[in-house]
Amino acid sequence: METNSISRRNFLRVSGLAGTALCLGFYFPANAKKEELIAALAEGQSSFEFNAWMRIDTDGKVTLTDHRAEMGQGSYQSVPQIIAEELEVDLKDINVIFAIGDPDKYGSQITGGSSTIRGSYKKLLNLSATAREMLITAAANKWGVPASECYAQSGHVIHKPSGKKFNYGELVTDASKLSPPKDVKLKNISEYKLIRKPLNRLDTPMKTNGEAIFGLDKKLPGMLHAAVERSPRLRGKIKSFDDSAALKVPGVKKVFKIQMMVFNTTRDGVVVIADSTWAAMQGRKALRVEWDDSGFEHVNTIDIYKAHEELLKKEEGISHKKQGDTDGALAKATQQIDVIYQTPYQSHAAMEPLNCAAYYQPDKIEIWGPIQAPDWVLNDISTKFKMPKDKVIVNMTFLGGGFGRKAFLDYTHEVVAISKEIGAPVQVVWSREDDIKQGPYRAGISYRGQGAIENGDISALKFKMAGQNIDHWNGPARGKANGSTSEGFLKPYYDSIKNISFADVPYEMPLPNMWWRSVYASTNGFAYESFMNEMAVLAGQDQLDFRRKYLKDERCQRLIDRMEEVSGWKSRQKNQGYGVAITECFETTVGQVVKVSRNAEGKVKIDKVWAVMDCGWYVNPDIIKAQVEGSVVMALGAATIHEITFKNGLVEQNNFYDYLMPRMSDAPPVEVHIMENTADAGGVGEPGLPPFAPALTDAIYDLTGKRIRKLPFNMNAV
């Protein structure tokens, strides 16, 4: 049993609007180094400093505030599933609402880094158990019996000897007068009734009948609609525009110029305001805009990769991690390889195009949309519009996918600026073309791997990366290495390989970048794990046996055992088309085995993907499986189907007809296995993605003898 305590001084008396409610919340002081747990207890007064996390009304209804975004990864289910376990309520009795952006109350709210569960599960368990114990004590006091004779179940406290029971609603008023217990006992994993069970998601029914409200679905009284014509080239400035034809489009009300801020840069746009989305889009088409977009004509994809290659050949870069003497080992090596890997720029291309609604009033700004980081939006809008934070309300809707793009602050700033200009509530809808052509993108990154084998063992591993740094928004010059240069590379390798070095060769390019599902692991993983496979070939060893020698950590050994077992690895024939990779991402390790073959027409097809995930403590195995299944499809698209390319400063892709997506017939069967252990929780939304591309190309090497080092590649041409 674990015990946890909530300090009494941190309990506050708060109120519910409709009578007494027991409200518990936790609070991360914004400037504190250590997250501090504070619970709040409701009664009487109408104002309180810290917002409630969970609330029990006198009628027994339990309301949970989800402080993170729901963009497909399942927080709307998994957060309640945690709370219901220790609070002893039935999930059907829980009502889930989204929090507004408020980092002072909720702490970090960014849905990124696969952090929703791993960042909050211990506190959620503790809070829920604390509330349960207070309800039990309240019941025991009412009956005049020892609390030890009482237990909680399905929203009731039951007196075991007599069978008497109260529902939670009947206990709230009394419980709210109690001090919280200093220590609460948390269940062992073996005692869980909800956690670790593949329960159906609470948000599924509303996603099968059209009821779920996404950003695009937000309607406000008197809301106008806007479409924005933005520069086809980066940071183009408007020289002039002619709105005469646009203003003749029925429904168009107004046209004006707007500036959208993107970190330390601005982007010009011409806004068309209309009474419907369609009219705004038609008005936009009728605009004539003359841009000064000079200065970016030289941006060409072919040149970017040429520059990467030259830098990787000539420059040593800035050291990121270094142990031993890689150069010394390489100099005397007899068996070595020296290769370059390339990964493309990628669009997030979430199914829900960017959109946002806002209403700017002189004393208040409110915003509604598919927002991944409501706390960041709050701070950004408050600062840019000089509005006190308590007068800025940021509402999250369901997100139709995010993948990192919807944590960017451009579209939220733009809509508020437009609402301010017209003094009315407005919704901006980006077209699919805007979404594809305006970025920001996952940066395309190139890698050089140099390695040596001595007597069948790795004597040196030397990696360099060249590509844009996501941090470039904070200023062009970089004096230190990209902090994510080794992301994705398994930590136990450092314990068993003597000479390893990672370096970042700075490459500046003013293309807008943003994290993309699994961030640097999505590109690093391809390079580093492909290289491990090439090293295994050089050493003449089986890829998994080879890794086993270096991944001595027990969890890694068990992961490899499971990979071998589920995929039939050891009984495969040589050149049957099996490949493998293992990557780490957000404290979770995933190994994948991919099997390919040639179909009747001689084209390579994927027969099966086996994925083994070690994410430590977890909540809902079915959501995890779904995340890995989806990650494989997203990785497949990025490895074989689409890329963003630039020609003379223009993005060459437009829509799904030239930024192609995997379709149903492309999706391979994916078998997902979750390792059972009690380690701390890791992420699940992203870690399934990075190992797929290196495992796939390894499988193709096994089948065809051809090593693919540049993504994307055409499966039909292998």
Added chain:
Amino acid sequence: MINITVNGQHHEVDADPNMPLLWVIRDILGLTGTKYGCGAAQCGACTIHLNGEAVRSCVTKLNRAAGQRIVTIEGLSANNDHPLQLAWNELNVPQCGYCQSGQIMSGAILLRENSNPSDQDIDDAMSGNICRCGTYQRIRAAIHKAAAMQTEGAKL
């Protein structure tokens, strides 16, 4: 004024006859279950039934539907209990859920035409619907399940 019937209800719509049904349905009639994904009939998120056929509402003009019958996801069943909706819930198909209205509306026509579709039939019928979350394998399994439910239901 253009007359259309949506989910059994008659509407007189005062709008540009060239306005795609997608925006008529969403912005004028307020039925937001039908989604905008591409505006170019590439992704299927806007799929509706026009006179019993699946169409991409983002490229189907209002005047093409004059006097005709439209069904959107909101009208597919009364209680979220079309076999596809039941199967979607049982297999936890949606992740973000944005494309799923369109997936279900495409699947409904397939099931009506083919009570026992093969994997290949499903892949062909659903090839116009993109899911960026990658729920394809579950969609396929759910269509098989719904087909089985439909067959069971017909026997009862």
